[in-house]
Amino acid sequence: MGRMRSGPTLDDVARRAGVSTATVSRCLNSPDRVVEETRERVLKSVEALGYTPNFAARVMAAKRTFTIGAIIPTMENAIFARGLQAFQEELHRRGYTLLVASSAYRPEVEAEQIRALVSRGADGLLLIGHERPGTVYDYLERQSVPALVAWSHDAGARLTSIGFDNRAAMRALTREVIAQGHRRLAMISGVQAGNDRARLRVEGFRDAVDEAGLAAMPVVETPYEIEHGAQAFEDLMALPLRPTAVLCGNDVLGAGALRRAQDIGLDVPREVSITGFDDIELARIVSPALTTVHVPHRDMGRKAARELIDMVEGKSQGRSETLATDLRLRGSLCPPDPAIG
Amino acid sequence: MGRMRSGPTLDDVARRAGVSTATVSRCLNSPDRVVEETRERVLKSVEALGYTPNFAARVMAAKRTFTIGAIIPTMENAIFARGLQAFQEELHRRGYTLLVASSAYRPEVEAEQIRALVSRGADGLLLIGHERPGTVYDYLERQSVPALVAWSHDAGARLTSIGFDNRAAMRALTREVIAQGHRRLAMISGVQAGNDRARLRVEGFRDAVDEAGLAAMPVVETPYEIEHGAQAFEDLMALPLRPTAVLCGNDVLGAGALRRAQDIGLDVPREVSITGFDDIELARIVSPALTTVHVPHRDMGRKAARELIDMVEGKSQGRSETLATDLRLRGSLCPPDPAIG
DNA sequence: CAGATCAATGTAAGCGCTTACATGATCGTC
DNA sequence: GACGATCATGTAAGCGCTTACATTGATCTG
Numbered sequence A, B: 001m002g003r004m005r006s007g008p009t010l011d012d013v014a015r016r017a018g019v020s021t022a023t024v025s026r027c028l029n030s031p032d033r034v035v036e037e038t039r040e041r042v043l044k045s046v047e048a049l050g051y052t053p054n055f056a057a058r059v060m061a062a063k064r065t066f067t068i069g070a071i072i073p074t075m076e077n078a079i080f081a082r083g084l085q086a087f088q089e090e091l092h093r094r095g096y097t098l099l100v101a102s103s104a105y106r107p108e109v110e111a112e113q114i115r116a117l118v119s120r121g122a123d124g125l126l127l128i129g130h131e132r133p134g135t136v137y138d139y140l141e142r143q144s145v146p147a148l149v150a151w152s153h154d155a156g157a158r159l160t161s162i163g164f165d166n167r168a169a170m171r172a173l174t175r176e177v178i179a180q181g182h183r184r185l186a187m188i189s190g191v192q193a194g195n196d197r198a199r200l201r202v203e204g205f206r207d208a209v210d211e212a213g214l215a216a217m218p219v220v221e222t223p224y225e226i227e228h229g230a231q232a233f234e235d236l237m238a239l240p241l242r243p244t245a246v247l248c249g250n251d252v253l254g255a256g257a258l259r260r261a262q263d264i265g266l267d268v269p270r271e272v273s274i275t276g277f278d279d280i281e282l283a284r285i286v287s288p289a290l291t292t293v294h295v296p297h298r299d300m301g302r303k304a305a306r307e308l309i310d311m312v313e314g315k316s317q318g319r320s321e322t323l324a325t326d327l328r329l330r331g332s333l334c335p336p337d338p339a340i341g
Numbered sequence C: 001c002a003g004a005t006c007a008a009t010g011t012a013a014g015c016g017c018t019t020a021c022a023t024g025a026t027c028g029t030c
Numbered sequence D: 001g002a003c004g005a006t007c008a009t010g011t012a013a014g015c016g017c018t019t020a021c022a023t024t025g026a027t028c029t030g
Helices: A010-017 A021-029 A036-049 A055-062 A078-093 A107-119 A134-142 A166-179 A196-211 A226-237 A251-263 A281-285 A297-312 B010-017 B021-029 B036-049 B055-062 B078-093 B107-119 B134-142 B166-179 B196-211 B226-237 B251-263 B281-285 B297-312
Strands: A067-072 A097-102 A124-128 A147-150 A160-164 A185-189 A219-221 A245-248 A273-275 A292-294 A321-323 A326-328 B067-072 B097-102 B124-128 B147-150 B160-164 B185-189 B219-221 B245-248 B273-275 B292-294 B321-323 B326-328
Touching: A010 A021, A010 A036, A021 A036, A055 B055, A067 A078, A067 A107, A067 A297, A078 A097, A078 A251, A078 A297, A097 A107, A107 A124, A107 A134, A124 A297, A147 A297, A160 A166, A160 A297, A166 A185, A166 A196, A166 A245, A166 A273, A166 A292, A166 A326, A185 A196, A185 A226, A196 A219, A219 A226, A226 A245, A226 A251, A245 A251, A251 A273, A251 A281, A251 B281, A281 B251, A281 B281, A297 A321, B010 B021, B010 B036, B021 B036, B067 B078, B067 B107, B067 B297, B078 B097, B078 B251, B078 B297, B097 B107, B107 B124, B107 B134, B124 B297, B147 B297, B160 B166, B160 B297, B166 B185, B166 B196, B166 B245, B166 B273, B166 B292, B166 B326, B185 B196, B185 B226, B196 B219, B219 B226, B226 B245, B226 B251, B245 B251, B251 B273, B251 B281, B297 B321
Parallel strands: A067 A097, A067 A124, A124 A147, A147 A160, A160 A321, A185 A219, A185 A245, A245 A273, B067 B097, B067 B124, B124 B147, B147 B160, B160 B321, B185 B219, B185 B245, B245 B273
Antiparallel strands: A292 A326, B292 B326
């Protein structure tokens, strides 16, 4: 039944090198505090024994883990992959290790994962979005674990955030669609419960629709999956007054919508325009390429890492930052065909 | 400078509940060994204090972490996301936690990550592919950490593997392409160094070409990225005897090739057929959809988790398994146009 | 050249848990 | 009703490290 690994310990190394464990420890952690000759002997002994320090023991004694935890909604979606990659590269550069967990967009799983990472001694935490039970924030505070939110920005939130304005971005995109002449829009949103990004995007959509003096437009809500995007799109196309432009909550939904449009014989963008959000690679791969909102994922990841480490090391109390997004106009959007409109 | 979190300890809980630390520990780990009334009191105390066990301390004392480590080449690519998701779901079901690290396809980074995970007390390790320095296997053996290889199968390898036959799969696909009448093929492979999947796929391609009595076909090697796939494709199209079918080492390269074909005005599949490998979602999203090799990622992940846990728990010495793959014929492949051939 | 200073190393006290073993209470049995 | 089982709980010994403090010998200083 899974006996513990039996690798050599500091003690073994020390004995073999004829020094004390303290000296071995110093060789490994602050080599310049040990004289050359000794150090060499010790390192040789480490090498010979194939010694690997026991992380748990080190943590217990040193009270630092140099580990940062991140909890993302899903790994199966490229949205977070890129930003997280940049995040981890920056952490690595600063000597930290990243532990990733995913919550499957379920708040209770997220809470559980937060506990797991704190329990593992994460020096700091990266979370996605602001929307979660207040008890989570209480817990973080009590454990005094610094945490940072990414992918969303909210000045009034309890946590520092490195993100972008989801609402304004979606509003800008919707304005553009309207400016191109569309009057019958629809939106396919991700599930809004517990997901402020999704919610804010819908609000941005409504903002633009309202300010243009248009009647309320249909918004359907569906999980962030290609197949669901496809189905939602098909449903929208069955509406009596078929929309001429369908704005999707992210590129994955957009790609699904686009694919289904082609499958049911609709010409995009001539008969219907489709847009996405995030600007992941997928947006440029599909044909026509998706008009979308470009989010600086890598930049966000890098900056989040820097700020979080500063917080962990007590160099910052938390400085929020809003990153700029911009529209990427591509083939999937064009003015509506007057013959159809 | 990052003082340690100061959460309550077992001792605090014990004192507050008026019991010994042993009793608290038992309440948490084997509740039935504690009488109802005491347990209640203790749990109330845990609740009130917001106690979270210190993982490092627990590991030190119990010598088990219930943690499995996985090192994948990259997170930025959907190839591993799906299988890993299934892997982690199964682990979770069995009470284990997954720690993920990525190696960026660099062997020395992988070795470092392996050490990091072992140091963190991983009870077992999931690795991708068989090709790595023998010293890594020696190390794993000395530390007696069970490890399992996925995404590749090799009967003669030192590690148990749950994978599929990359070579046979690619051979089958190539045979199909040839059967459809193509005589001028080319392959865009991923980087083969240190990547047995890539190498075996090239071998499979060559097998089929040879057995059909055709002359050697061009194989270009490039990183697994859309843009590189596109560039490689363009280079192949510039060849004096332009191939009528381009087989790609994976779907990402395939999608890049397809995209570039469309950008430079080539009709796929009429003027050139393109195939992928892996059958990730992307393969079905692009238009025309990619003919590809379907790999049972989820199944592989689930089975790998089961086998690895059995190994960790001493219930298995390691049973390798080869999973079946199958061809998914889609729009990107058709017989060559005789007018062009 | 005595005394202070300093660099290199050793000594040993924990870090917060788990668990083998000890203890004491309760209960059933002949 | 005395004795051994049985059960709930307590006691305390580590797990493998780091680090404050102690020690030792060498090097300075006046």
